[in-house]
Amino acid sequence: MSATAHAEEHHGHGHDDHGHGDLVENNYMKVPNVKLAMWTFLGSECMFFGSLIATYFFYLDKSISGPLPTEVFSIEITSISTFVLLMSSYTMALAVDGMKAGNIGRTKQMLALTAICGAIFVGFQVYEFWHFFHEKGLALQTSLFGSTFYTMTGFHGAHVSVGVIWLLMVLSLVHNGKIKPEKAVMVESAGLYWHFVDIVWIIIFTFVYLFEFAK
Amino acid sequence: MNPALHDVSGYHSHVKHYTRTAVILTLITAVEIAILYVPVLKPVLIPVMTVLAIQKLAMVVGTFMHLRDDKNVFRLVFLAPMLMAFLMIWVMTLLVMPHFEAFGVGYVKLAWQKSEDERSGKAAAVAKLEPFKSVEEYEQLFAATTDFSAGEKVWAERCGACHRADGGGMPGLGPNMTDDCYIHGGRTHDLVNTILNGVPGKAMVSFKGQLTDEQIEQVALYARSLRGKNVANGKACEGEKVAN
Numbered sequence: 001m002s003a004t005a006h007a008e009e010h011h012g013h014g015h016d017d018h019g020h021g022d023l024v025e026n027n028y029m030k031v032p033n034v035k036l037a038m039w040t041f042l043g044s045e046c047m048f049f050g051s052l053i054a055t056y057f058f059y060l061d062k063s064i065s066g067p068l069p070t071e072v073f074s075i076e077i078t079s080i081s082t083f084v085l086l087m088s089s090y091t092m093a094l095a096v097d098g099m100k101a102g103n104i105g106r107t108k109q110m111l112a113l114t115a116i117c118g119a120i121f122v123g124f125q126v127y128e129f130w131h132f133f134h135e136k137g138l139a140l141q142t143s144l145f146g147s148t149f150y151t152m153t154g155f156h157g158a159h160v161s162v163g164v165i166w167l168l169m170v171l172s173l174v175h176n177g178k179i180k181p182e183k184a185v186m187v188e189s190a191g192l193y194w195h196f197v198d199i200v201w202i203i204i205f206t207f208v209y210l211f212e213f214a215k
Numbered sequence: 216m217n218p219a220l221h222d223v224s225g226y227h228s229h230v231k232h233y234t235r236t237a238v239i240l241t242l243i244t245a246v247e248i249a250i251l252y253v254p255v256l257k258p259v260l261i262p263v264m265t266v267l268a269i270q271k272l273a274m275v276v277g278t279f280m281h282l283r284d285d286k287n288v289f290r291l292v293f294l295a296p297m298l299m300a301f302l303m304i305w306v307m308t309l310l311v312m313p314h315f316e317a318f319g320v321g322y323v324k325l326a327w328q329k330s331e332d333e334r335s336g337k338a339a340a341v342a343k344l345e346p347f348k349s350v351e352e353y354e355q356l357f358a359a360t361t362d363f364s365a366g367e368k369v370w371a372e373r374c375g376a377c378h379r380a381d382g383g384g385m386p387g388l389g390p391n392m393t394d395d396c397y398i399h400g401g402r403t404h405d406l407v408n409t410i411l412n413g414v415p416g417k418a419m420v421s422f423k424g425q426l427t428d429e430q431i432e433q434v435a436l437y438a439r440s441l442r443g444k445n446v447a448n449g450k451a452c453e454g455e456k457v458a459n
Binding site for chain 2: 029030031035036039040042043044046047049050051053054055057058064065066075079082083086087089090092093094097100101102191192195196198199202203205206207210211213214215
């Protein structure tokens with residue numbers, strides 16, 4: 001549905017008693033404020049993760065002590081967690097689709113499924129960090145690799161964690177009828193954030209993990 | 216691309232489209248992992264994986280995030296910074312990584328990479344620097360020195376990270392400087408020589424230019440004064456034992 005149709009529908013329902021009328025309202029550019037804000041924020045997030053990834057590469061192979069990336073990475077485990085996160089993007093798209101189609105039941109199921117997939121991904125990362133730290137001896141202060149790797153993937157994991165909390169909040173708002181189908185843009189915005197976190201992982205998985213075994 | 220998106224009379228579900236996208240994304244990921252195990256593809260792995268990753272990214276952004284069919288202003292505020300981010304990663308990578316020459320552009324060599332090339336034997340032999348004084352002059356200087364505090368300060372800032380703050384050495388890094396074993400000689404002259412030239416292939420880099428000539432002498436004298444202190448939990452003897 002186009003943004004214009006959103007506005008018409010929104011005005012058709014008249015009043016807004018939940019306080020985010022200004023968010024879902026179209027601005028002078030004929031787009032909902034919340035969506036423009038989200039895309040702009042995600043643009044700045046590109047630069048944020050771009051600098052973390054660039055820093056990782058700048059210092060790659062410059063560590064004067066081990067362990068090396070190839071000694072700690074496990075392609076098998078990371079492939080599984082990558083698949084889980086990829087699928088969560090699919091369920092998120094279905095949740096937004098359900099909301100726009102007015103299917104509250106499907107929206108709630110898919111939001112819950114997305115949050116569960118996100119939590120599983122974070123679980124994999126906790127295991128990975130635990131394994132690296134306790135069994136491989138890689139700490140934040142061990143080497144340039146440790147510092148740049150943990151900072152980059154740690155910030156990504158933090159973004160996934162924030163996303164899980166956000167999705168659960170959206171789920172409860174949808175459940176309580178605080179977000180109705182005419183305000184689907186509220187779910188859509190959370191979805192944009194979620195998909196962004198997924199694309200950051202697409203880049204990290206390929207550039208950081210797979211490249212290490214491809215060189 | 217999908218006419219349904221422009222249908223304002225009622226919402227048309229995209230479930231089939233999303234499912235197809237999810238299946239393709241999974242297949243691309245499977246291909247990315249599978250080609251790792253094909254030896255003949257090794258030379259082209261990095262460019263191919265880059266293309267596949269960008270393709271996945273484009274599918275998520277275009278289809279799941281609807282950017283393909285959404286307003287231009289969203290493309291502007293998102294894709295412009297994303298382009299800048301990729302440019303930054305690319306440039307920073309080319310600056311320092313020789314094995315990324317697969318991208319077709321040579322990398323800019325930084326001054327501090329010299330020692331790395333020496334390690335791998337790539338660079339031609341670099342002219343060896345001579346210590347500033349003779350062996351005898353240094354022996355006399357050490358015998359006459361009572362205050363090592365200037366060298367101690369340099370040690371704390373530059374040497375302690377690898378040789379430990381108390382000089383006891385670190386596993387896999389700097390040897391113990393408080394025993395009476397030396398890999399590259401234990402006279403003050405030898406120590407100045409090692410600090411000046413570094414040890415190719417080891418973490419011991421040349422400190423010429425990083426420290427002043429005076430600081431190099433001061434820290435060499437301090438290191439010489441550590442001999443025989445035999446601090447607790449020091450690293451075991453490496454190299455040759457010298458007579459005190």
